[in-house]
Amino acid sequence: MMTLPRFQSDAHLALSVIQFYSMMTLPRFQSDAHLALSVIQFYSMMTLPRFQSDAHLALNAIRFYSMMTLPRFQSDAHLTLSVIRFYSMMTLPRFQSDAHLALSVIQFYSMMTLPRFQSDAHLALSVIRFYSMITLPRFQSDAHLVLSVIQFYSMMTLPRFQSDAHLALSVIRFYSMMTLPRFQSDEHLF
Incomplete structure (x- = not known):
């Protein structure tokens, strides 16, 4: 990949990629070929036109993945794999x-780098599970609904949510209700 123009003109980007790949020498990657392959497949996405023409987007993705060097990710393979699976969604047409x-x-x-997420693995995983809902048909066919959900969650960066973990978790738990059959089959109720 480093032979591509964007890497040749951005030494920092190239170095970031090399540092990420060095992670694969860690035991968890060595003992889990599927995990390593998933990571490689994600990175291959950067050869797509949208990534090639938007260095900022590619760099943000790399920065997010660098989070996996933190202790919580190193000790929780399931959490890491869940994150990778979510990102694979970006290969979908929408x-x-x-x-x-x-x-x-x-x-x-990127919010997960905040202290409250770092100290509460359950909260982080709950957020990831909620986002997995976007793979459901109703979300796939309604871009406005997806964006509205994302905008709502961004509210959690406000002081009141940051200082009240219980409130944030209550909101997440309520939203998880939308995965129940009655919500999925009743647009008006939703």
Whole structure:
């Protein structure tokens, strides 16, 4: 990949990629070929036109992945794999044709670097599970609904949510109700 123009003109980007790949020498990657392959497949996405023409988007993705060097990710393979699976969603047509939506998702995930997420693995995992809802048909066919959900979650960066973990968790638990059959089959109720 480093032979591509964008890498040749951006030494910092090239070095970031090398540092990320060095992670694969860690025991968890060595003992889990599937995890390593998933990471490689994600990075291959950067050869797509939208990544090639938007260095900022690619760099944000790399920065997010660098989070996996933190202790909580190193000790929780399931959490790491869940994050990787979510990112694979960006290969879907709707993400490929809407750079703003993809970037919004990446920006939301960056929230997990905040202290409250780092000290509460359950909260982080709950957020990831909620986002997995976007793979459901109703979300796939309604871009406005997806964006509205993302905008709502961005509220959690406000002081009141940051200082009240219980409130934030209550909101997440309520939203998880939307995965129940009665919500999925009743648009008006939703």
